[in-house]
Amino acid sequence: MKITRRVFLKNGGVAMIGLSAMPSFLQRAIADTSAPNKKKLVVLFQRGAMDGLNVVVPFAEPNYYRLRPTIAIPQPTSGSQEAALDLDGFFGLHPSLQPFEQLFHSGQLAIVEAVGSPDPTRSHFDAQDFMESGTPGARSTDDGWLNRSLQGLAEEKTSAFRAVAFGPYLPLTLRGRASAIAIPDLKQFRLFGNPQVTEGGFEAMYAQTVDQALHGVGQETFEAVDSLKKLDPDNYQPENGAEYPKSRFGKSLQEIAELLKADLGMEVAFLDSSGWDNHVNEGGVQGQLANLLKDLSQGIVAFHQDLGDRMEDIVFVSMSEFGRTAHENGNRGTDHGHANCMFVMGGAVKGGKVYTQWPGMSDGQLYQDRDLAVTTDFRSVLGEIVTKHLGNSNLGSVFPGFDNDPRKFLNILKT
């Protein structure tokens, strides 16, 4: 019989024998499967279209203040207590992102500005689909860029946790041929009742079923349930004094950290956050957006702290379907726009820099006379990460129809 990790775990191998007493070929088997790829990628999707212009603020752009009379973030030199935090003399962070300052200046955090999808849609769900599929404009794509970036790699399907979405759904980003699972709540990821009957019964039914869709998902489920038995999520202690915010976002980040530390073979993790669609009373230095940004920065900084040295192998990247109008609307909010900003964080990142070709915000420079123009395609940012970090250089299949020339990378990552 072929000894797979699954069979081995099922028979209670690891726990019973302990690593030292284990035959060496088994030790190898475990080592192989737990760490097929040392590099990990964490992807955040900010649903609802974050207002990038109030997140990474172009405070040296006079039009910014002209277009946003009531919600603009004051200049760093304004003397105001709550002003933009200067990054490079042109851009500044929203004051709620204060925890990011240190990450940025220590070179762990990079920002891409005026980035986005070339597709002109201002529909949330179309734009999310396009960004998640990685094929702007093509509605027929039914798998996601992140899933495809795993398909190309040799070590396919080694762990039930290779690709994990933290939330109740598997997002389009992760749907596709490579196996991926969704975990709504790590603490609840087990079957009720006596495992002999319930797990045995259900597992056999889903293993036998001719229903292809349910067969596959059943297999993934039971493999994951099995491996998670050695985790103790109820008693997880973040390290290095990290304190995650008590939000859904904070909880997901903590679960990602826990799984990463457990070495269960997770290579990519996906999480999303919502509430960014601020048509009304978005707020400036305080308000709805400010609260979301507090959550964002506290979460990311806690994650960075908690993982410590492991951050050397981890890259975090964020995106949102499109930006918001350059001008504020009639209700002190903003409507659907175009370009946005992305955050890239981790040990491999050449941080401390805002990567951008700034398109400007004067009348002639705005996209369709209303939005920040896209000067960097989001796919070139992700493509660089997929190539340099995940080690998949077959970008033609990850972002089909896009000019994936590595010479056009922004070189956000160290090589």
Added chain:
Amino acid sequence: MRKASVPRSRNARKPRAFGVETVRSRLDVKGLALVGVILTFAAAGAFFMWAPPAGAGKRSAAAVVGSGKKAPKSFGSLPITQLTEDEAILHALNRLAYGPRPGDVERIRQMGLEKWISQQLSFNSGDDPELDAKLDEFKTLGMSSEQLLEKYPPPNEVAKREGMAPEEYRQQMQERLQQKRQELRQEGMDPAQIQFETMPGPQRIEAELDLATIDRAIYSNRQLYEMMSNFWANHFNVNVNKGADRWLVTDYVEHTIRPRTMGKFEDLLVATAKSPAMLFYLDNWLSADPIAAQEMQAELAQRRRRFQGLFEGMTPPQPGEFPQPGGAPGRQVQAQMPPKKPERGLNENYGREVMELHTLGVNGGYTQADVIQMAECLTGWTIRAPRKDPQFFFDERIHDRSAKTVMGKKFGYGGMKDGLAALHMLARSPATAKHISFELAQHFVSDTPPQALVQRMADTFTLSDGDIRAVLRTMIYSPEFWSKEAFRAKVKTPFEVAVSAARALDLQTTASPQLAQWVGRMGEPLYQCEPPTGYADTADVWVNAGALLNRLNFALTLATNHMPGTSTDLESLLGQEAGTNAEAALSQALQDFLGGQISEQTHRTLEKELSDPQILQARLDDPVKHVNEGLIAGLVLGAPEFQRK
């Protein structure tokens, strides 16, 4: 990707559809709009309002005989050629209802499938004494938003009234509720009832709406009507967690959606556009023509100076007059923290979504300029007395009076007619007919519905002025609905899993907040979809590892009577023999829950489990082995077959 092929048998097209074709071709040839309109009315009247003409029945019956099977009488003129009678009845119960309850299949066989369907299509025939008794418990259903705000005021407001800090008040409330919980526990009250009785204020409103929605789906005889109500509530999605919507959604569901569920699409569209819940959710209540708003402010200021406050109270509703959400811990709530005196201007949120999601569809042919001018048409559609008695109100003073052009059509009436005429145009657009028909076909037939079916439904939609019942009838009287490809092809949504399991188990519910929570845990918290898209209707969204695990756990919890506030009597459901004979228990469960539709593999797997000591237990003083019927039922409800419908 599954592509259902369209059967091309001679009876595939009903005479009604033939009539439509004739009308269309004449229209195409002559291109005379007036003739078209007259013919449209004639065709709609003749073909859609009544039962299919007798000729239709003969035709399809002949075709069935021709195909070698004898169609049961109960099929009437339903174009069923690929399913057996049992399959067809089960299919109807799974697709036009929330799954079979014990005895349903037999009842429909006796009554005749076509007759049952015609009952379902005419929602007035439902007589629901069992359900009505349950709904009587949910007092908030019958309350207006005004009454809800009065009875369950926002905690922050109460705190203010009582001169307390919100935190202080919240803590006091929690202590009080904790104490009440203890008392009720000592009185021996059922845990589910305690949870229900000690919810912090406004949460009770949503809990009752959730439970009413679940009970209606389980118990109502008007199953198709309930499905359509839920379909529209999802199509015209409003999120209860967005600020004031907590107090507005009950009225929205009860008085905006439900009365129009089977009526004309345009009525539904206009009613949702005017509903405080939607006006608030998609921000239109704040949208104003900036110039008109400025003028109004200036004029008001002048009058105020002149009449020294005589006109106070005439100011339009300002953002932030709405009660702040609070006392709903653990919920993501979008706070609406307003500045003191906001300027008002255009907000294009609703203008966009009404075209993209509610009517035309994302490829409906509109541009950004159309979105803006649609929003301009709807300026002034706002809410009166939002704090006290939220009602729709057209505020002429902030309406954009200039001429607007939406998709090539001019709207320059000034006043409320701009919005009504623009909505009318959207409701009548062929893109809307297609979009709505596609969504319905996706909901009722298949994730990838055959194009011919969608087109046929869209034709009916157009010819009947968006008569929802007529569109459903066209769908049900289409062979695609009854095709082998469609049979058991849809994966149930979490709500459908919960409700169909409850129906299969002949579940008895008292107020069970946990039942609603489980629907959320499986991925579909009711009335809490944040984006305006509503929940997805396709399997790819619902089928994943975490969700599956929750479905299995739900099945076990419910079937083994571990869900507080619910109970199932498996002993009487599965029959006397089942108590001591595991095989008898299993075969009855398979028959009851799945109409016997189970694969050989699953059946064999289940049979193997039966010998497990966990299922066959001997009690100490009793040598006879007793069957753990709950476990068997749970396994069947968690089987792959039960995830489909």
